[in-house]
Amino acid sequence: MKKVKVLCLSAALLLVVGANVFAQKEKLTLEGSTTLLPIAQSAAEKYMDLNPSANLVVRGGGSGVGITSLIDGICDIANSSREIKPAEITAAQAKKKQIEVIAVAKDGITVIVSNNNPVSNLTQSQIADIYTGKVTNWSQVGGKNEKIVVVSRDSASGTFEAFAELALKGQKVIAGALMQSSNQAIVSLVSKTSGAIGYVGVGYASQSIKAVKVNGIAADKTTVQNGTYPFSRDLYMCVIGKPKGETKKFIDFVLSPQGQAIVEEQGFVSIK
Amino acid sequence: MFSFKERAIKFIFSCLAFSCLLFLLAIVVILFWQGAPLFSYMDFSQFFFGKSWYPTSQPPEFGIFPLISGSLIVTLGAMVVCVPLGIGSALYIYELSGPNSKKILKPIVEILGSIPSIVFGFFALTIAAPAIQQFFNIPTGLCALTASIILGIMAIPTITSISEDALSFVPNSFREASYALGANKFQTLFKVTIPAAASGISTSVILGMSRIVGETMTVLMVSGGAAVITSSFFSPVRPMTATIAAEMGEAAFGSLHYQALFAIALVLFMTTLVFNVIAERISQKYALKLGANR
Amino acid sequence: MKNIIIEKTGFFLITMCIAITGLFLALLIYFIVSNGINVLSFEFLTQPPKNSMTAGGVAPAIVGSFYLTVGAVIVALPLGLACAIYLNEYSPKGLVASAIRISVNNLAGVPSVVFGLFGLAFFVKFLGFGISILSGSLTLAILILPAIISTSQEALSAVPNSIREASLALGATHSQTIRKAVLPCAFSAILTGVILSIARAAGETAPILFTAAAFYKRDYPDSIFSETMALPYHIYALMTEGTSPDKQVAIAYGCALILLLIVLVISAGAIVLRNKYRRQNA
Numbered sequence: 084m085k086k087v088k089v090l091c092l093s094a095a096l097l098l099v100v101g102a103n104v105f106a107q108k109e110k111l112t113l114e115g116s117t118t119l120l121p122i123a124q125s126a127a128e129k130y131m132d133l134n135p136s137a138n139l140v141v142r143g144g145g146s147g148v149g150i151t152s153l154i155d156g157i158c159d160i161a162n163s164s165r166e167i168k169p170a171e172i173t174a175a176q177a178k179k180k181q182i183e184v185i186a187v188a189k190d191g192i193t194v195i196v197s198n199n200n201p202v203s204n205l206t207q208s209q210i211a212d213i214y215t216g217k218v219t220n221w222s223q224v225g226g227k228n229e230k231i232v233v234v235s236r237d238s239a240s241g242t243f244e245a246f247a248e249l250a251l252k253g254q255k256v257i258a259g260a261l262m263q264s265s266n267q268a269i270v271s272l273v274s275k276t277s278g279a280i281g282y283v284g285v286g287y288a289s290q291s292i293k294a295v296k297v298n299g300i301a302a303d304k305t306t307v308q309n310g311t312y313p314f315s316r317d318l319y320m321c322v323i324g325k326p327k328g329e330t331k332k333f334i335d336f337v338l339s340p341q342g343q344a345i346v347e348e349q350g351f352v353s354i355k
Numbered sequence: 356m357f358s359f360k361e362r363a364i365k366f367i368f369s370c371l372a373f374s375c376l377l378f379l380l381a382i383v384v385i386l387f388w389q390g391a392p393l394f395s396y397m398d399f400s401q402f403f404f405g406k407s408w409y410p411t412s413q414p415p416e417f418g419i420f421p422l423i424s425g426s427l428i429v430t431l432g433a434m435v436v437c438v439p440l441g442i443g444s445a446l447y448i449y450e451l452s453g454p455n456s457k458k459i460l461k462p463i464v465e466i467l468g469s470i471p472s473i474v475f476g477f478f479a480l481t482i483a484a485p486a487i488q489q490f491f492n493i494p495t496g497l498c499a500l501t502a503s504i505i506l507g508i509m510a511i512p513t514i515t516s517i518s519e520d521a522l523s524f525v526p527n528s529f530r531e532a533s534y535a536l537g538a539n540k541f542q543t544l545f546k547v548t549i550p551a552a553a554s555g556i557s558t559s560v561i562l563g564m565s566r567i568v569g570e571t572m573t574v575l576m577v578s579g580g581a582a583v584i585t586s587s588f589f590s591p592v593r594p595m596t597a598t599i600a601a602e603m604g605e606a607a608f609g610s611l612h613y614q615a616l617f618a619i620a621l622v623l624f625m626t627t628l629v630f631n632v633i634a635e636r637i638s639q640k641y642a643l644k645l646g647a648n649r
Numbered sequence: 650m651k652n653i654i655i656e657k658t659g660f661f662l663i664t665m666c667i668a669i670t671g672l673f674l675a676l677l678i679y680f681i682v683s684n685g686i687n688v689l690s691f692e693f694l695t696q697p698p699k700n701s702m703t704a705g706g707v708a709p710a711i712v713g714s715f716y717l718t719v720g721a722v723i724v725a726l727p728l729g730l731a732c733a734i735y736l737n738e739y740s741p742k743g744l745v746a747s748a749i750r751i752s753v754n755n756l757a758g759v760p761s762v763v764f765g766l767f768g769l770a771f772f773v774k775f776l777g778f779g780i781s782i783l784s785g786s787l788t789l790a791i792l793i794l795p796a797i798i799s800t801s802q803e804a805l806s807a808v809p810n811s812i813r814e815a816s817l818a819l820g821a822t823h824s825q826t827i828r829k830a831v832l833p834c835a836f837s838a839i840l841t842g843v844i845l846s847i848a849r850a851a852g853e854t855a856p857i858l859f860t861a862a863a864f865y866k867r868d869y870p871d872s873i874f875s876e877t878m879a880l881p882y883h884i885y886a887l888m889t890e891g892t893s894p895d896k897q898v899a900i901a902y903g904c905a906l907i908l909l910l911i912v913l914v915i916s917a918g919a920i921v922l923r924n925k926y927r928r929q930n931a
Contacts, residue, residue, distance in 0.1 A: 110875070118375060120890050124865045125701040131867055140876055141865040142780070143890060145605030155608075157779055237580065237601055244411065255412055258421070261495060261591045262580035276494050310732035348489040349701065364824040366751065371731035373745055375798065378728075378791055379752040382759070382767045389770045429765075443666020451660060462920045469676055469916040471852025471911065473881040477905050478677045480888060481898060495867055508673050515670075541656035562758065570922065571758025571855040597761050603766065603859055608774060617770070620763045629760045635754060 109329045114142040115149020115162035117265060118242055118284050119318055121349040122188060123162055126337050129345060133336075137329060146244075151298050153321055154178060161321040164190070165244055180323050191285040191302035191313040192246055195270070195292045197277050202226040204296040207313055213280060216257035218304040221278065233260040234269050234281035239347050242266065246282050249314045282314075286350025307352045318351065326329050379557040381467060384533040386624055389616030393417070402618065408582040408593075410602065410612045417615040419622070425592035429502045429578060432588055433567045436507025438560055443515030445556075448515070450544055460521065468512030476576035479505040482579055493589045497579040500588040505573055510563040517562060521555020522548060557633045565630040569623060571596040595619050678909070685906025688899050694907075697867040702887065703896035707904055712869045713782075713877030714851055714908075717861060719875070720786025722851045726792075726843060729797030733839075736798070737805040738827050749798070757795040762855040764792045769859040770812060785861025792856055800842025804835040808927040812822035835920035837926040848912045854881040864890065880908045 113123045120143055127139035142158070148159035162197045167182055176183050194210060196202060202225060205213075209347045212218040213231055220227045235256050236243040247253060263269045266287040273281040274291035281292075285302050294302060297313050307311035326334050336342050343353035393402070397417060405418015448460050483505060484496030491500070525548050533543040549556070579591020581602065599616050608610040692706055699705030703733045729748035732749060768788030778784040808831050817823075832839075862882035870877045887901040 110871075112876075117890055120864055127865060128699070128867070136872070138868055139866075140863050142862075143604065143864045143886070148605055149609045151607040171576075203463070230494075237605075247412075253413070255409060258407065258583045259581055259590070261497065262593065263497075267835065267887055272495055272497065272792065275488060278494060323671060358822070361822050361824055365801065368731050368735040368739055369745065371728055372735035372749060375728050375794065376731040376749045376752060379749070379756055381771060382756065382764070382791070385770050386763070389766075392813050411751075411855070421656045440666050440670050444670050447667040451663065458924075462917070462924065465677055465915050465920055466913055467838045469852070469912055471849045471854070471912055472675075473854045473884050474905050474909055477884050477888060477901060478680060481901075482676075482680050500788070508670070508677075511670050523899060539652055539656055541659045542652070545659070565758045569762070571760060571762040572881075576885070576888065596760055599762050599766065600855055600858060603769065608881065617766060620766045623760050624763050625889065627760060628755050631755050631758045 092287045101210055109136060110138045110140065111160065111329050111333060112140045112142065112158040113160045113162055113320075114144055114152050115321075116146040116318070117143050118164040119162035119188075119189065120159075121286065121319075122318070122337075122346055122351060125349055126333075126342055129341070130336050132280060134171065134332070137146050137333075150182070150321060153182065153323060154180060155214070156323075159322065162334070163319045163321055164242060166317075166319070166322065175323075177254060181320050182274045184319050185322070185326075185334055185338075186317040186354055187334070188318040188346040188354055189307050190316055190318050191307040191312050191352065192242065192249065192282050192316070193285045193288045193302045194280065194282050194295045194297060194314070195271055195273050195288060196295055197275075198291070198293050199277055200226060202295065203293070204299055206298055207250065210297065211252070211254065214251055214256050214260070216259075229278040232274075232276050232279040233257060234272055234279050235262055236261040236266070236282070237262050242282070242284060245316050246314070249316070250282075261297050262285035262295040265289065282351075283351065288350070304352050339346075359567070371557065383624070386617055386621045390614055390619075390621045392476060393611065393614040393618045396611055396614075402615075406584060408598070410606070410615060415615075417609060417611070417618075419595065419615075419619060421584050422593055422595045422598050422619065423622075424584045425499070425578065425582070426587065426596070428499050428588070428592055428593040429506060429574060429594050430567050432499060432503025433506035433510060434560075434564060436504055437510040437514055437563055437567070440507070441511040441559070441563065442518050442556060444511065444515045444542065445518035445522060446549075447547075448519050450540065463549075464512050464515050464519075468516065470509075472509065472570055472572045475505055475509050476573040479573060479577040491589065495579060495591060496579050496590055498589050499578065499585070499592045502574050502578040502592070502594075503588065504565045505577060506570055509570065509573065510567050513566055514559045514563040517559030518552070518556045521552040521559065525551040537649075554637045554640055558638045561630050561634040561637070565627045565634075568630070569596060569627055571600050575600045595623055665905075681902065681909055683907050684899070685902040685904075688903030695904055698865065698900075702865065702900070703885055705881060707878075707880065707900065707907070709866055709869060710878040710880045710883040710904065711907065714880040716782050716870050716877060717785050717789060717857060717879055718847055718851045720782060721730055721789035722843065724787060724790035725794045725797050725846065728795050730839065732798045732802050733801035733805055734827060736802050736901075738823075738831065752756065753795045753798050757799065760855075761792060761853055763856075764788055765856040765859055767791070768856060769868075773860055780859070780861060780863075780876045781874045782861055782870055782877050785857045785877070785879075786873075788856045788860045789850045790851060792852050792853065796846050796849070797842060800845070801835070801839045802891065804838030805831060807838065808834040837922060841919045841923040841926070844922070845916055848915040848919070851915070852881055852908060852912050857882060858885075862886075866872060880904055880911075884908070 123141045127141050131137050131139055141163040146163040146165050149163055150167060152158040152170050209224050211235035219231055221231055221295055269281040269283050270287050273279040300306050300312050302312050307315045322330055346353050404420050406420050407416045408421050409416040444538055448457055479501055484501050487501050488496030529547050529551055530543050533547040574594045575597040578594055578597055580593050581591040581608050582593045599619055603616050606616055694706060695708050696706035697709050710768055736746050744827055768784055772778045772784035772787050773780055812830050816826040861877060863876040863878055864886050866878050884901050884904045887897045
């Protein structure tokens with residue numbers, strides 16, 4: 084019994100002492116969109132290499148959760164893959180806070196199919212028809228006679244919201260769609276499924292799947308940057324008020340050539 | 356005997372016990388408190404029988420019938436896997452394994468029961484789902500079938516170890532009487548021992564079912580996530596637990612969506628509660644029937 | 650003759666059941682071990698993730714899981730043990746006692762994700778602990794509390810009354826009896842229950858998903874109010890986020906192997922301990 088007590092006490096001590104000894108570093112919490120996770124994670128890693136005194140934490144969740152946390156003061160930077168909603172601005176104003184939105188990267192939502200699918204171009208309306216269930220066979224859009232397996236992101240994700248807005252104009256995705264909780268899951272699913280169609284951030288398109296042109300335009304650096312690719316969007320980091328201190332340093336780092344190189348490395352498109 | 360110190364100690368213990376109780380009750384209170392406001396937005400029948408779950412469209416729809424049906428189909432499938440395999444394994448350990456291998460097998464079953472669900476989910480995602488997809492030549496391996504098989508395997512240790520306990524509680528005199536009447540081992544097992552242990556075995560099945568219904572990470576990773584009402588095992592589904600885990604991270608605090616997820620948690624809570632009550636009733640009856648004092 | 654055939658077939662089917670079960674579980678362990686073993690190295694265990702989580706190790710996740718689990722036990726053990734002592738030694742038939750018994754029985758089967766939601770609403774939001782080790786530990790503590798209470802209570806009730814009576818007859822007070830006579834007798838059985846709960850807490854993912862887990866954090870947790878990486882969540886995060894699946898799946902295998910080893914070793918230890926103790930008592 085004694086041993087257990089001693090063990091418990093020492094463990095408790097360890098927690099408390101540990102808390103005070105290491106609590107010196109400047110802490111910065113990033114939370115929000117899973118789309119931005121790779122950028123945020125890599126940038127945080129490099130930033131900490133350059134500034135050993137910094138202590139950055141990256142958390143997922145989703146754009147909405149990130150912004151809510153930002154307003155509640157739980158995180159310092161909210162990663163968002165969509166613009167902030169009027170309701171969120173009102174919520175911030177109710178707490179006398181002003182949300183500053185900073186575009187840090189550009190992203191194209193690439194429509195992907197499996198490598199052995201002959202279809203290489205779809206119009207915007209064909210994509211909308213596929214996702215709303217009006218078109219169910221590849222032969223209807225110039226492919227072989229095969230059932231279309233519709234793959235979508237989870238309805239709570241920022242990517243889903245952006246796709247629903249850009250591609251579907253607010254229409255509902257058919258209920259039979261495979262809802263995947265991450266970009267990576269969509270890529271691996273589409274690569275293994277011959278009749279599948281999915282959409283992911285341009286950074287996730289890999290050799291294992293085929294990116295489809297939309298209205299004849301391929302999603303690449305130039306078309307996303309100048310906005311000619313129809314499904315392109317900005318990715319944001321949101322802060323309260325004008326960024327200052329560690330927050331400003333970090334955001335400046337992300338916007339610097341070095342930071343934007345990370346953005347490109349992770350397969351997104353730099354802002355400039 | 357009734358010194359001040361003794362009374363103080365008793366008081367401290369009762370305080371601690373009482374705070375335990377408060378914590379445990381707080382779960383129920385919190386679930387109701389966070390989930391109930393949803394029902395001022397919609398009524399129960401819309402919630403339970405609504406056929407579409409579109410929590411983020413405008414206006415949002417929170418019909419959990421597809422989610423319930425997802426949980427149901429996965430649970431059914433898993434039961435098909437785990438009931439025969441679990442009970443069969445228990446019978447083997449009880450009847451066919453020698454005393455030495457029994458000493459090894461029982462602990463192994465128990466240890467396997469502690470494998471974390473994330474490990475099963477990871478295994479299912481990387482190994483089982485692609486294998487099942489190829490084997491059945493279906494569009495995706497992330498479907499009710501894969502989830503059912505993996506959940507079924509996960510529940511086997513629960514069923515096996517409780518069933519085996521129930522079997523070994525059957526008094527030896529029952530079996531001896533049967534042997535004396537000329538019945539062979541198999542007849543004795545199926546006509547005497549199993550019926551005598553039936554309520555213990557059914558308890559194990561219900562507890563296994565309760566584990567399957569509540570399993571989260573595995574179904575989140577392999578069930579495919581489509582909120583559809585389906586009766587096909589090859590179709591992706593979206594059980595209730597997976598919905599909570601996938602969406603809670605993205606539902607803003609206090610929003611309707613947040614309340615709806617708490618309401619789902621409430622449904623899950625009630626379901627497992629019912630399972631537990633049934634299991635307990637059965638095991639009480641069983642204790643009476645055998646006259647054992649456990 | 651017919652009976653013998655039926656018997657043989659029946660027993661064959663039963664044997665098949667356990668063989669299939671064993672095969673499945675052997676496959677699972679084989680794949681995790683064979684793919685994970687190449688990843689394990691000293692660096693993997695002691696370094697933070699590097700190069701956008703495609704290299705380096707998982708040290709912050711291991712340490713984070715350790716903190717979460719230890720925290721959960723620190724909270725749940727005293728509470729649960731006190732509760733069990735109260736139930737068994739002080740007021741076995743009281744109103745509070747039966748209420749506790751009912752809630753313990755029924756909470757044992759509640760899905761872990763429900764505990765996660767409770768933790769989110771109560772610890773993270775209502776009490777304002779934020780997403781932190783504290784919230785995560787408390788949530789895990791409540792998750793394992795029913796198990797600790799029921800195993801401890803079982804252990805205490807297995808202590809023969811003669812021991813209590815002997816102690817009381819020697820003039821010991823009630824509390825002395827509990828401390829000096831009853832608890833030492835029940836010690837190893839209680840310990841077993843606690844160790845099994847540790848294994849459970851270490852492997853749970855759903856309860857920490859919304860209460861404690863961070864996607865990436867290089868440093869070890871610096872206070873109980875900071876969020877942390879954790880092994881089970883790290884597996885989940887690697888499999889669902891990130892841009893280089895082929896490199897990340899290897900790390901996930903490594904994590905799964907570590908987690909599997911930790912949990913299996915802990916629970917095997919507990920079970921060996923219990924069997925040894927049972928033999929002593931038998």
